[in-house]
Each structure stands twice: as C-alpha cells, then as structure tokens.
Amino acid sequence: MPHFTKPAEGSWTEHYGIDTQPVSYEDSISPEHYELERDAIFRRTWLNVGRVEQLSRNGSYFTKELDAARTSVVVVRDTTGEVRAFHNICRHRGNKLVWNDYPAEEVSGTCRQFTCKYHGWRYALDGELTFVQQESEFFDFDKADFGLAAVRCEVWEGFIFVNLDDQDTTPLSDYMGELGGGLAGYPFHKMTQVHRYRAEIGSNWKLFIDAFAEFYHAPVLHAKQAVSDESRKLQGVGFEALAYGIDGPHSMVSSWGGMSPPKDLNMVKPIEQKLRSGLFGPWDAPDIGLGDDLPPSLNPARHPAWGIDSFVFFPNFMLLVWKPNWYLTYHYWPTSHNTHIFEGTLYFVPPKNAFERLQQELAVVTFKEYSLQDGNTLEATQRMLESRAVTEFPLNDQEVLLRHLHTTARGYVSDYQQQHQTSTPVGISAAS
Amino acid sequence: MPDLLPSDFADLERFADWALPTEGARYDKRLASTMDELEAFYDAAFPRLEAAMAYLEQFGMDNLPEDGKRLLWLFAALVTVSFPVEVWRQPRVPDSGASVFDAVVEPAI
Numbered sequence: 001m002p003h004f005t006k007p008a009e010g011s012w013t014e015h016y017g018i019d020t021q022p023v024s025y026e027d028s029i030s031p032e033h034y035e036l037e038r039d040a041i042f043r044r045t046w047l048n049v050g051r052v053e054q055l056s057r058n059g060s061y062f063t064k065e066l067d068a069a070r071t072s073v074v075v076v077r078d079t080t081g082e083v084r085a086f087h088n089i090c091r092h093r094g095n096k097l098v099w100n101d102y103p104a105e106e107v108s109g110t111c112r113q114f115t116c117k118y119h120g121w122r123y124a125l126d127g128e129l130t131f132v133q134q135e136s137e138f139f140d141f142d143k144a145d146f147g148l149a150a151v152r153c154e155v156w157e158g159f160i161f162v163n164l165d166d167q168d169t170t171p172l173s174d175y176m177g178e179l180g181g182g183l184a185g186y187p188f189h190k191m192t193q194v195h196r197y198r199a200e201i202g203s204n205w206k207l208f209i210d211a212f213a214e215f216y217h218a219p220v221l222h223a224k225q226a227v228s229d230e231s232r233k234l235q236g237v238g239f240e241a242l243a244y245g246i247d248g249p250h251s252m253v254s255s256w257g258g259m260s261p262p263k264d265l266n267m268v269k270p271i272e273q274k275l276r277s278g279l280f281g282p283w284d285a286p287d288i289g290l291g292d293d294l295p296p297s298l299n300p301a302r303h304p305a306w307g308i309d310s311f312v313f314f315p316n317f318m319l320l321v322w323k324p325n326w327y328l329t330y331h332y333w334p335t336s337h338n339t340h341i342f343e344g345t346l347y348f349v350p351p352k353n354a355f356e357r358l359q360q361e362l363a364v365v366t367f368k369e370y371s372l373q374d375g376n377t378l379e380a381t382q383r384m385l386e387s388r389a390v391t392e393f394p395l396n397d398q399e400v401l402l403r404h405l406h407t408t409a410r411g412y413v414s415d416y417q418q419q420h421q422t423s424t425p426v427g428i429s430a431a432s
Numbered sequence: 433m434p435d436l437l438p439s440d441f442a443d444l445e446r447f448a449d450w451a452l453p454t455e456g457a458r459y460d461k462r463l464a465s466t467m468d469e470l471e472a473f474y475d476a477a478f479p480r481l482e483a484a485m486a487y488l489e490q491f492g493m494d495n496l497p498e499d500g501k502r503l504l505w506l507f508a509a510l511v512t513v514s515f516p517v518e519v520w521r522q523p524r525v526p527d528s529g530a531s532v533f534d535a536v537v538e539p540a541i
Binding site: 193194195196197198199200201269270271274275343344345350351352353354355357358361362364365368369371372373375376377379 | 455459478481482484485488489491492493496500504507508510511512514515518519525526527528529530531532533534535536537538539541
C-alpha cells in the first residue's frame with residue numbers, strides 16, 4: 001500500500017520507460033569495461049572539480065587528479081578574475097607542473113605564476129609561457145607556441161566543471177539540463193562553512209552512487225542509528241520516495257524528512273535532543289532568503305513532508321539539498337574497475353556561535369558514521385559480484401535511479417564503441 | 433599544571449585531554465578508549481552541555497579565548513563519543529570494518 005502517489009503507469013520505472021528486468025553488474029566488475037568507461041565517460045562529459053569559493057582571489061588555484069580521465073588538471077582564477085583550467089603538464093618535457101612533495105597528491109594555494117620544478121619554465125595564470133631558461137639554446141623557438149594546454153572550464157551556480165572532450169561543444173548549462181536549470185538561484189554561495197571527507201573505497205564507482213541513490217537500504221543498514229522503537233517502526237514502514245525525476249543522463253530522488261525536527265523528541269537520541277540536530281542537519285534552519293519559494297527542481301511534488309532532494313548529475317557528481325538550508329556533495333573518482341576515491345562535502349551557513357558550531361558538528365559526525373557503514377558494505381558487494389556466482393539481480397521501483405545510471409553509463413560506452421569501431425567485450429549489456 | 437578550561441568548568445578539567453582541535457584526533461581517541469572511559473567522559477560532560485554553550489555564546493565564533501576554544505573542542509568530543517555511548521555500545525561503528533573516512537577540510541575553531 002503506497003504512502004505517496006505514484007505515476008499513472010503504476011511505477012516510477014515504467015513511467016520513465018526504463019525496463020524492469022533483472023540487471024547485470026558486469027559493468028561494475030569488468031576491468032575491460034572500465035577501460036572503455038575512462039574514454040567514453042570521463043573524457044567526454046562535464047566533471048565537477050570544485051566550487052568558486054575554493055578560488056577566493058586572483059591567483060588562487062587547486063589541482064585535481066582525474067585518474068579515470070588519465071590526467072591531472074590545475075584550476076586557477078587568473079589576474080582578470082576568470083576561472084580557467086589547464087592540463088597540469090609542463091610543455092617542455094612533460095613534468096607535472098603544479099605539485100608539492102608527492103606527485104600524486106592534490107594541492108592548492110595562491111601564486112602569481114606557475115613555475116616548473118624541473119627546468120624553471122614559467123607560465124602566466126592565463127597559460128601563456130612567459131620564461132624559458134636559456135631560451136636561445138632552443139631551435140626555431142617561439143614561446144607563443146608553448147602555452148599550457150587548456151581544458152574547457154565553465155561554472156554552473158558556483159560549481160566549477162571541466163570537460164576533456166575538445167570535440168564536444170555542449171555548454172555546461174545545457175548539459176545540466178532541466179534538473180540543473182531548476183536549481184538556478186539556490187543560494188549555494190551563502191553556505192561557505194565546509195567539511196570534506198575523503199575515503200578510498202573498494203568498489204566500482206557506480207556501486208557507491210547506487211548506495212546513495214536509493215533509500216531502500218536506510219531503515220535496515222542504518223537501523224541501529226535510530227533509537228530502537230523508532231528503528232523498528234522505520235523497518236516496518238520501509239522507504240518510499242515522494243518523487244523521482246529523470247532528465248537525460250541525470251536523475252533525482254525527492255524524499256521526506258521527518259527528523260528535522262522530529263514530531264516526538266523521544267524518537268531521537270539524547271545528544272540530538274540537546275543539540276537540536278542530527279543526520280538531517282540542524283533543526284533551526286538559518287535564513288537564506290528563500291522563504292517558501294523553492295526553485296522548481298526542489299521538492300518537485302511540493303509535499304509538506306519534504307526533507308531532502310538528491311540529484312545525480314552524470315557521471316559522478318551528486319548534490320543533496322536539505323530542507324534545513326544546507327547542502328552536501330558526493331564525488332566518486334574511479335581509480336580502477338573495483339576501487340574509487342569518495343569525497344563527501346558538507347556545506348553550511350557559517351555558525352554565529354558555539355552552539356550552532358556544535359549543531360553542525362553533530363550533523364557532520366553523523367554523516368561520517370553512516371558513511372563508514374555504507375563504504376564497508378560496498379566492498380562486501382564488490383567482492384561477491386566479482387565471484388559471478390550470481391549474475392542477475394532484481395531491482396525494485398525505489399531503485400529506479402540505479403537502473404537509469406547503469407543504463408546511461410552503458411549507453412555512453414556503446415556510443416563510443418560505435419564511433420570508434422572497437423570490439424564489444426563479451427557480456428556487457430543489460431540482462432535480458 | 434595551569435587550568436586548560438575556563439574556571440566555571442573546573443569539574444571537567446580531568447577530561448581536558450579530550451579537548452582536541454580536529455575531528456580526526458577526537459575520533460582516534462574514541463577508538464583508543466574503552467567503553468568505561470567513554471562513558472565516564474560522557475556522563476561528566478553531557479549534563480554540562482547547556483552551561484558550556486551559554487558560557488561560550490558571549491564570545492561569538494570569531495573571538496573565542498584560548499580556554500574557550502578548548503571548551504568547545506571538548507564538547508565537540510562529546511558529540512564524537514555520543515555515538516558509542518548512546519547507540520553502538522562499542523567504540524567503533526558496527527559493520528565499518530576497514531573503511532576509513534578522513535576529514536580533509538574542516539573549519540578551524
């Protein structure tokens with residue numbers, strides 16, 4: 001008996017024209033398929049690499065390791081204030097340009113120019129090569145020919161994206177689609193109090209998106225996080241979303257959020273009662289100037305019980321907007337077919353006093369406790385999927401975003417294969 | 433040894449080693465503690481939470497004195513230990529096994 005209205009077709013999955021058959025996870029356990037994804041997906045889509053607040057002034061920069069896309073980029077605010085991105089490689093002999101101590105680690109800072117550690121070549125923040133050690137020793141040499149290799153870089157609502165595909169002319173704002181367009185004007189820029197967590201996860205990148213794109217697991221895996229009476233009730237009810245949205249390669253799930261604040265204080269733990277905060281964030285939402293006038297992509301069902309919307313922007317960027325006026329991002333950076341680096345970042349309006357700081361601390365630490373359980377479960381899933389003891393798995397209607405993600409990712413790979421006439425590895429298709 | 437916490441909170445001085453400036457350090461101390469140690473700290477600090485917040489409110493976030501910062505760190509550690517004491521009954525998150533989540537960006541107090 002559904003608690004929330006479903007589309008006329010009877011299910012969200014059928015409403016969006018997605019098949020309902022059992023699925024294969026061969027796309028998450030095959031090293032060969034992952035090699036195709038690197039070129040077909042991570043070198044051909046807009047990738048979110050950070051926020052404009054990370055580049056607070058002219059000369060601010062950060063580097064981003066894009067192992068899946070086979071490169072590292074340096075993102076910088078140049079002397080005119082424009083945000084630019086370059087492949088992080090010196091034009092002389094290919095040394096990594098911006099790094100400290102450890103070549104594989106990401107760095108950030110502020111500088112007036114980029115200087116290569118190897119032979120001292122210098123580049124202006126717009127990429128122009130400005131100094132070459134012993135320039136007269138080179139042959140037929142013009143510095144103008146050796147500027148940094150630029151990467152397409154655009155900003156959407158303060159989020160900085162790069163695209164490594166020189167052939168793709170789709171502007172970022174078009175790529176983000178209606179779901180992204182419908183978030184325009186949300187005051188992300190007011191939430192500058194940032195907590196970021198990083199974890200090395202022993203699973204395919206898509207499997208962690210799967211874990212965060214459905215809440216079917218929440219009443220079970222995280223049962224002990226609620227007080228016991230509440231936990232039993234949650235398991236009995238299960239989970240139903242308020243709404244699902246599919247928009248090209250992107251998708252979203254809109255969920256209720258009865259815990260901020262809870263109807264009954266006895267539903268939550270003593271520390272939550274005292275601090276008026278928890279997984280759903282501080283219960284006392286700061287004023288961010290929105291009123292009741294939410295952007296159209298938020299709470300699309302306009303349901304009074306709304307608590308959180310989770311957006312999956314293909315391929316690896318999730319954005320979670322919570323009713324009490326804070327947001328969370330997830331990034332999944334593949335490092336092999338069965339490993340990836342996960343980043344979870346929480347953004348709050350800066351606290352005015354110690355109490356608000358502790359309210360945020362409780363939300364942050366609660367997020368970490370949940371994520372530790374999620375991360376460990378993924379490794380268990382990956383290991384057994386790789387056994388191939390079972391190869392077809394049923395997904396329910398509350399898991400519609402998982403079907404869409406895997407279908408979309410396989411579509412990018414098959415399009416790429418058609419364009420490049422490469423052979424199809426055996427077994428990579430939807431189960432039939 | 434000089435007092436580390438504001439004099440109003442002398443009763444918590446014996447737990448001043450919980451006044452650690454980063455979430456990672458607080459979590460590491462939790463994992464290195466027994467449940468008896470976690471419960472002793474929780475039982476002493478939890479009833480003092482409201483008084484500590486009222487005391488710190490007079491400064492705002494930008495003007496916390498050094499002993500005030502330590503007091504806030506100590507109560508951030510109360511948040512860290514609330515999970516094992518209130519729900520897990522063990523220092524480690526159940527089913528978290530080998531997984532590790534490191535804070536790489538964190539606002540300083």
